Amino acid sequence: MTTIAPAPSRDTSPDAPATEQQRLARTRAVVVVLAVLVAAACTAYLLYDVRGSWSYAMDLRTRQLAALLITGAAVGASSLVFQTVAGSRILTPSVMGFDALYMLIQTVIVYTLGSAAFLALTPGQHFLIDALLLTVFGWLLFTWLFRRSSRNLLMLVLVGVVLGSFFASLTSLSSRLLSPDDFLTLQDVMFASFSTADPELLWTAGAVTVLGIAALVPLGRRLDVVALGHDPAVTLGVSFHRTVRITLAVTTLLVAAATALVGPMLFLGLVVANLARQLVPTHRHAVLLPVSILVGVLTCVAGQLVVVHVFDLTTTLSVVVNLVGGLYFLRLLMRTVLL
Amino acid sequence: MITIDRVTHRYGSTTVLDDVSLELPAGRVTSVIGPNGAGKSTLFSVVSRLLRPSAGRVTVDGLDVTSARDTEVARRLAVLRQDNQVAARLTVLDLVRFGRFPHSGGRLTPECHAKVEEALAWLKLDPLRDRYLDQLSGGQRQRAFIAMVLAQDTDYLLLDEPLNNLDMKHSAAMMSLVRRAVDELGKTAVVVMHDINFASAYSDHIVAMRDGAVVAAGTPAQIMRREVLQDVFDMDIHVQDLNGMRLGIFWTPGAPVPPPSAVDLRDLLAGAAEDLPQRPAQEGEPHTPTQTQTPSPDTVTVGDAR
Numbered sequence A: 001m002t003t004i005a006p007a008p009s010r011d012t013s014p015d016a017p018a019t020e021q022q023r024l025a026r027t028r029a030v031v032v033v034l035a036v037l038v039a040a041a042c043t044a045y046l047l048y049d050v051r052g053s054w055s056y057a058m059d060l061r062t063r064q065l066a067a068l069l070i071t072g073a074a075v076g077a078s079s080l081v082f083q084t085v086a087g088s089r090i091l092t093p094s095v096m097g098f099d100a101l102y103m104l105i106q107t108v109i110v111y112t113l114g115s116a117a118f119l120a121l122t123p124g125q126h127f128l129i130d131a132l133l134l135t136v137f138g139w140l141l142f143t144w145l146f147r148r149s150s151r152n153l154l155m156l157v158l159v160g161v162v163l164g165s166f167f168a169s170l171t172s173l174s175s176r177l178l179s180p181d182d183f184l185t186l187q188d189v190m191f192a193s194f195s196t197a198d199p200e201l202l203w204t205a206g207a208v209t210v211l212g213i214a215a216l217v218p219l220g221r222r223l224d225v226v227a228l229g230h231d232p233a234v235t236l237g238v239s240f241h242r243t244v245r246i247t248l249a250v251t252t253l254l255v256a257a258a259t260a261l262v263g264p265m266l267f268l269g270l271v272v273a274n275l276a277r278q279l280v281p282t283h284r285h286a287v288l289l290p291v292s293i294l295v296g297v298l299t300c301v302a303g304q305l306v307v308v309h310v311f312d313l314t315t316t317l318s319v320v321v322n323l324v325g326g327l328y329f330l331r332l333l334m335r336t337v338l339l
Numbered sequence B: 001m002i003t004i005d006r007v008t009h010r011y012g013s014t015t016v017l018d019d020v021s022l023e024l025p026a027g028r029v030t031s032v033i034g035p036n037g038a039g040k041s042t043l044f045s046v047v048s049r050l051l052r053p054s055a056g057r058v059t060v061d062g063l064d065v066t067s068a069r070d071t072e073v074a075r076r077l078a079v080l081r082q083d084n085q086v087a088a089r090l091t092v093l094d095l096v097r098f099g100r101f102p103h104s105g106g107r108l109t110p111e112c113h114a115k116v117e118e119a120l121a122w123l124k125l126d127p128l129r130d131r132y133l134d135q136l137s138g139g140q141r142q143r144a145f146i147a148m149v150l151a152q153d154t155d156y157l158l159l160d161e162p163l164n165n166l167d168m169k170h171s172a173a174m175m176s177l178v179r180r181a182v183d184e185l186g187k188t189a190v191v192v193m194h195d196i197n198f199a200s201a202y203s204d205h206i207v208a209m210r211d212g213a214v215v216a217a218g219t220p221a222q223i224m225r226r227e228v229l230q231d232v233f234d235m236d237i238h239v240q241d242l243n244g245m246r247l248g249i250f251w252t253p254g255a256p257v258p259p260p261s262a263v264d265l266r267d268l269l270a271g272a273a274e275d276l277p278q279r280p281a282q283e284g285e286p287h288t289p290t291q292t293q294t295p296s297p298d299t300v301t302v303g304d305a306r
Ligand SMILES: Nc1ncnc2c1ncn2[C@@H]1O[C@H](COP(=O)(O)OP(=O)(O)OP(=O)(O)O)[C@@H](O)[C@H]1O
Pocket: B011, B016, B034, B035, B036, B037, B038, B039, B040, B041, B042, B043, B082
């Protein structure tokens, strides 16, 4: 009988897999670098190239920055956990038709109220109506989607695309029924805008975002298990469907707040959440969630800096993000669905 | 003890489990055997709460699994599923640590770390601990999943085809491990397997299923009999006694065990396709086609590659 050589105790070759310590160190480094970059971007946003009245500039810029921070954090956090419960990296609330739903709601509001009444709404009222409708319909949409297709990826993507274009065609149908004035009003709210954030709204949206993220934190460990999929999660004693339902509810609230505040940012969440997952070599939401929030904030603030100071506001952040994000989405789709 | 009480499960109009009642005794290794589609995995899914049966009840030590709290069941019962896939990208260590979730809720205690190390050592996974699951061979991945189940450290182990992908050496090591867990640590193991000889050699108890029903249950000596196996697998299996161990020998159905290379495939083909080159006669050949009896399709072997 041949003797069997004892297995080598640990791989020490140069291309050996990273040990846990090495991965932890890398995670820490990424978090520190991100935090520094976020701080730098925020400072630059406030202080770079101030002209004219200092106090006016500060006031405006602080509000804009707050809107960027809220959007980045809300979209970063919600997209990350949405991916986890959807079991796929190409699914985010926006991809699943949330933005299209927003457009539809706007159109219906303008259509039923008329642009005069629409414009007469205070920002606070407007925000409240949007956020409420988005939360209710968004939640209905997501729970229905998840029940229907039981996490079949291709199915979900298809349904998302179909719903998206369904909402879009409803939108364009009803916008055709609008008067030219109403139509212009509508055009205005269809693109994300950070320029004129109302302080009252910022406080409301900010509070919702903070509460939403705070609600996600204790779910983190359960989400780690949910990420394994339904069967492993259940055998490990996690109530899968309950966790998914709670997460979807919080997610809806977060995206609704951000979207009602600044408008639709179609591919922002997709880019941010995937970037976060690539940056840190871990599956733990205790790390992924803050990293995704940091990446979201950094993308928004740095992106807006570039839009303002490089492009001189000839374009908007949502256009840039959608261009980059759209290409990225295509690439992801090619890799995960088609291959 | 796991008690399965009149469990029936239907998918649409097809009945996959048909009024199954079983008692799986504690402190024993029970093997579940049966052909593909017999309902073995479905039964496991019902016991592990992945599936709510159309009718019937399952209790584990008196605890009703459908109504019990999720973590309570997960602390008593660990499950290895037949097809192990996880959506997330994990290292072996990450995966094995998940086994501690029912106990720690994700906050690992020193005891958790000890159990994880123990499970890694049992399955000889220490050199692979930092590898991602998608960088492992099929058998190594299977061992990582088994390690996760063992790290869960439950009284009951349900293993659906743990020997999938394992080579002979690891299969034997795996079953010895199960035996030791039962004999030394007092655990209860229920193992689905397709190799009836492993079932015979390593279990106290064998349950044979077919078409969603239990057709036989008993000790290996009671189950490892030609009539019983014929009934379960619809196949003539000779059972031999080797030092008190009953081993089934299964070659082609209905034929006396043929010697290797009884029939050359090409001679059979030659009948259908005349233009095939005739095989030149070779020296020292044990059987030439003319010497064998009329070749019946049942006795074709293709082991004669040269
Ligand atoms: N989701 C499903 N929908 C419909 N039928 C199903 C479903 N899952 C399993 N079945 C059917 O139930 C029967 C039992 O399946 P099960 O997986 O329990 O078999 P098994 O005994 O584990 O077989 P194997 O040895 O191949 O693993 C099979 O006929 C299968 O086709």
